Amino acid sequence: MNCTHEIVMAGFGGQGIMFAGKLVSYAGMLAGKEISWLPSYGPEMRGGTANCHVIVSDEQIGSPIITNPTALIAMNRPSLDKFEDTVVPGGLILTDSSLINRSVKRKDVVAIEIPATQHAIDLGEGKLANMVLVGRLIRETGIVSLDILKEALKKIVPARKQELLEMNIKMIELGYNG
Amino acid sequence: MNCTHEIVMAGFGGQGIMFAGKLVSYAGMLAGKEISWLPSYGPEMRGGTANCHVIVSDEQIGSPIITNPTALIAMNRPSLDKFEDTVVPGGLILTDSSLINRSVKRKDVVAIEIPATQHAIDLGEGKLANMVLVGRLIRETGIVSLDILKEALKKIVPARKQELLEMNIKMIELGYNG
Amino acid sequence: MTKVFEKPKALCDVPLHYCPGCTHGIIHRLVAEAIDELDILGKTVGVASVGCSVFSYNYFECDMQQAAHGRAPAVATGIKRVHPGNVVFTYQGDGDLAAIGTAEMVHAAARGEKITVIFVNNAIYGMTGGQMAPTTLLGQVTQTSPYGRNAENQGYPIKVCEMLSTLEGSAYIARVSVDSVKNIRNAKKAIKKAFETQIEGKGFSLVEVLSTCPTNWGLSPVESLDWLRANMMPFYPLGIYKEK
């Protein structure tokens, strides 16, 4: 059972939450794992928080809904407020500290606060903070290898957006190594 | 079972078929019997034949639909063509011979052909041929007495149409006695 | 001697079920004549609606579909989108088109759907026995306006041609009548024009035909034509409302 990763990624619409989730899912698929990806949907998306549930597992996946994530990526304060308490003890919480004006309160989890947006701005594109966080996520959890993640990225970023691809990879590496 | 009268009345729309049926039903009700009245309905009424099923019985009435009438009043040829064969052996067929250019073929029924419309015209209102036939019907079948029939008529013809009432009674008597 | 008048080929050789003197029959014939004259029988598909004309699927020699009450324009859209080369028409009463079918009608027109609608307005629900229609005139007595249609509670009659003409997608909209030989001739012209509009791909076409319902108006067929002229024609002016 321990080889099942249940990741919740949450933030505002427009922060690339859904894309980040898709990327990890895709990488999981390439790695030969069972995967599922489930977005929150409906009016709560407007103005409020958007989130997605990603499961990467060695076993067949039952419900794609995650009640207690093994890892949480929170990209705004409402998301952290909403999901902090749901993370399993010993789980991981990754926050974008450029956007969240408080710290993680839980003491029984691994809390990592990264100024991801700031890093991303420094590297040239603030909107790719999501990739910074994904890079860090896979380092912390080992869901997939960095190589597979990059491979997945290549598959889902259209060839004509080569530039974007490279930028994304840079961000991931920053997160992974930083 | 013999005290159940199942009467089909049929003709064109406008000939007072439904009214005749209602009258007999009402009379049956006044006579303390169980009764039901069921009209044909729907598009076949337009242009084609209109008919109604009247059951007057000493017992509770099951289906108000009559498959094999004990008595048939046919006021046009299509009606006679349609229902002649359905009448029970020994049953009654009453036709308006002013309007039907053929005779009853069945030999196992009591067939009475009355030039009802002609009689009614002679008496002053051709449209009351239906009453002539009803008068004859109750004489032949004894469903109700003539008095009860008249009483019923008084109840369903509005008081302000006194003249019409008298005319109707005349027609019924003509049929009953003629 | 040559035939100067005979049954059009597009009309089946069967008796019509309409009441005596009901002008649905005339309108059927005009549609069939238009189909004959344009020589399009083999590619025409008709859509019968729910109303006295529901059985029109038995009367036209082309392929036919029978649509749910009010939905003929949607059904016609389905057909036309699958076979854009077909000529698709609907035949609808005023209850069908102007009451329950309002949305389907308005949107087929707005889409400029390349179909032709024959809209038979007899100011009443004929088939169901004479209830008030959206086109019933003020003061008109019907089974469900027994004290005469009254604007305060039952609203105003809808002028369909006027309303649909406001829509960009409508390409040909006309109102005609079949109360006289002259008007019957004009009606035929309009119906033909409507089919042509479709064939030329210009957009949505509709011909509203003022029609009688002797049975539910409680008038003889001849009186019915008089009533139509005296009451319907002043309120529903004949004419071409839109032509692209």
Next chain:
Amino acid sequence: MTKVFEKPKALCDVPLHYCPGCTHGIIHRLVAEAIDELDILGKTVGVASVGCSVFSYNYFECDMQQAAHGRAPAVATGIKRVHPGNVVFTYQGDGDLAAIGTAEMVHAAARGEKITVIFVNNAIYGMTGGQMAPTTLLGQVTQTSPYGRNAENQGYPIKVCEMLSTLEGSAYIARVSVDSVKNIRNAKKAIKKAFETQIEGKGFSLVEVLSTCPTNWGLSPVESLDWLRANMMPFYPLGIYKEK
């Protein structure tokens, strides 16, 4: 010092759920201001429709009903017929009113139903994530017109005021916008006038308000107002279309 501007009493003191810069919020406030000014809060019943404004039942301090998609005018009719003394309004989007609700809208107008319709036209289905609406402009890209709305296949946008004005029962029909202070002022006037029309028993009233959907237009709120001015206002001219 006196308050020259504050939250109207008819508006509940809760945050609105609309996206940043969505002009639904302005329109809500204008409706509430009109209710305040006419002092009719206690007898007003509102009908929320299905769309982004579905939660408007949480925002007005009067009794509210939530209606099925497109059916707000029918629901309002039910309410008004039971309590003719009430002031009944619906608040509907363009998908709700001009697509699925076309028949209910047309017939409420034709009946001269004494209700007021606040019709928020943002040329898109907001709530469901930005699909094409009947009011989407030609060429406009939406989730279901990804190559731009194209008249040939997807038809033409519907001009609701123009269409409803052809109906005898409509008593007040106006189109306004909330893109500028001036237009907001006019919008408020029109909304108030619409309520007055109802209160005076003149018939059906409708105010179409051109509105933005920054989220689904993919523009910032400020850009959205520009887009509205540049694209919607020329196609949907502001003005009073009918006044009895």
Next chain:
Amino acid sequence: MAKVFFKEDRCKGCELCTTVCPKGIVVMARDRINNKGFQPAQVIEQDKCIGCAFCAMICPDVVIEVEK
């Protein structure tokens, strides 16, 4: 000379045809009913017919054919 034919059994006796004949020769048969039970329309004075087909045009039941 023109000629009109009536498919008599299709006639519903509505009388519309009688109102449009410029020659006034279309009349109802009061002496008989057809199989449907209606008194049918007829033209007895065929020779007066000018073949205008007005009667046929207004007939809702395609009862009438006209030759000229």
Next chain:
Amino acid sequence: MAKVFFKEDRCKGCELCTTVCPKGIVVMARDRINNKGFQPAQVIEQDKCIGCAFCAMICPDVVIEVEK
């Protein structure tokens, strides 16, 4: 003298108010985010305000009150 009040936590940072102020004094706070996570609108130069309430009228979220 006029005064504008902002219920800052209701502000969604849409910037509409900033486009209508005749005095150009409504500006976005770039230095802070409110509880909802938005950079709110604000008026610093209150003394320049003429109390026209344009800002309030265009605000979709009833953030602004104006006194005069």
Next chain:
Amino acid sequence: MSEKVLMKGNEAVAEAAIQAGCRYFFGYPITPQNEIPEYMAKRMPKVNGVYLQAESEVAAINMVYGAAGAGARVMTSSSSPGISLKQEGISYLVGSDLPCVIVNMVRGGPGLGGIQPAQSDYFQAVKGGAHGDYYLVVLAPSSVQEAVDLTMEAFDIADMYRTPVIILGDGMLGQMMEPVQFHQYKGRNLPAKDWATTGTNNSRKRNIINSLFIDPQELENLNIERFNRYKQIQEKEVKFESVNCEDADVVLVAYGTTARVAKSAMSRARAEGLKVGLIRPITLWPFPVQVFQQVARTAKAFLAVEMSMGQMVEDVRLAVNGLKPVYFYGRTGGMVLTPMAIVEEIKKISGGEKND
């Protein structure tokens, strides 16, 4: 005590509604129930009520929603295709807990079908034709008199439990005339409609009529609360008639007009020495499950007869739960059962010829 009058089923239902205090009717014509709107059009103006012909069945049911939400006793009626169109609206009425009465004079289906009597809308009425978890109270009169009595009661049940109630008749019931009496209507004690949108009059908190609950936990809670009310209805409102079941080998099960035919069949069969009984569910939902459990102890078999291809028979099977075989015989498409044919079926069962 009122006089006996002769009335069509449709008219009788309309008059009964008015006598039960219904003052709002929203309808749309369709055969074979047109006499209901027509009667309403004539009578409502006389009793200060409203008859409004809607532009469609969809509009009609949503007008019912508005009127019911505004606190009125309100009714609509239609027949099969029209009732299908009302399904979304019915689900909304349920979701907003609004009381109303809906009449379905069933005709042959599917599609435009025919206009002769049928019972093939049983599933739709009883199992839920619309979306979501819900039941409707479904009353099935088998005579014009019963149509009157049940219509009156329907309004009380609707108001008591805040639920739509269906009167499920058929073309035959609607069109036939029988003698009826209108007994003085004694209503139940009912809770005030303090939830209705009448305008706050600035003197109470605003009322909201709504079926949207975006938080699934809230929606689930409301569903559970509603099902608790359903449980009460199941306990208190079940109605049925059972005849000759004590010694019966074969028990006929039939409702509505078909039950009349079944009764004739029962008499004939008894006359021929066959021990036949009849259970006639009057409430189709709640279904009278207990009487089946009881009768199943002594009866040898059940025979459901319906004007359908077999719909109520499922509820009979569920009620009997395998204790005894349940057979089916039906006609459909507007064809009506005859007593003779039912007797034949009974004989087949008794002779072991018929398979479960």
Next chain:
Amino acid sequence: MSEKVLMKGNEAVAEAAIQAGCRYFFGYPITPQNEIPEYMAKRMPKVNGVYLQAESEVAAINMVYGAAGAGARVMTSSSSPGISLKQEGISYLVGSDLPCVIVNMVRGGPGLGGIQPAQSDYFQAVKGGAHGDYYLVVLAPSSVQEAVDLTMEAFDIADMYRTPVIILGDGMLGQMMEPVQFHQYKGRNLPAKDWATTGTNNSRKRNIINSLFIDPQELENLNIERFNRYKQIQEKEVKFESVNCEDADVVLVAYGTTARVAKSAMSRARAEGLKVGLIRPITLWPFPVQVFQQVARTAKAFLAVEMSMGQMVEDVRLAVNGLKPVYFYGRTGGMVLTPMAIVEEIKKISGGEKND
């Protein structure tokens, strides 16, 4: 062999339809199935197909009628309230024997309800939400891959038996992404659509698509003919999955996404030493009755789990027919079941705490 791709359930259904030859789609937006029309809007023009956004669900289903009658492979999709609006149209499709595929991504109800996943439209889909005697073939995929495979097959079943086929999913299935493969679509051998209204081309007798049969005998005959086709479907098209039933004491019954949760629950229960099995109906109609009859011999009890207040459980009861107790556990209104809660229920049954 095609590559694995990651796709949303909704998009996968849309793509599968296109690969199965569907070239006509008529829809109307509603959450949570919007990705279907949106995908169609993008893809159809590329394959010379037609995507048309109708003015309503009612219009959409009637466009489907027209297109199906014209001989096309055609699809529509919606979610609960929208499907309720389609009921009349569905009955017409049935009555005119027209093939088509209808997708319902179910959400919480009744009324406007919510938008989270639910299974509370089971009755509507399986028992008949519309009027008249009829059934629909109802397919219930439980993964995105199965959604693809069943959608493809749905078109063949529809054409083979001239019936509408429903794909019954839920919001979760529609919204989730999973890896899928699009296998080369091998169609069945299907009869020619010589009944379609394509225009006679003056070379054949005219075709009529119609559901009106005013003569009840004719209508009955057609209904019987249709039910004969249903019998064939019941014989040939039943699909289900059964796992661990051989030695199971308690057999879970679940379909769609709930079956996934049930599987997790089964694993957990087995891990705790409880002998638990699972039957997953894939065709909800025809319901896999026989497997229940068989398993009922050895199992001690059945537990139906659904995202509803209990709907499929009736079919389980009918199938088990009293042989063994049938229990129910469900959540509703958009609440989703958890494996833990199901295991709890299993324990209650095993411990005799739960009542039938």
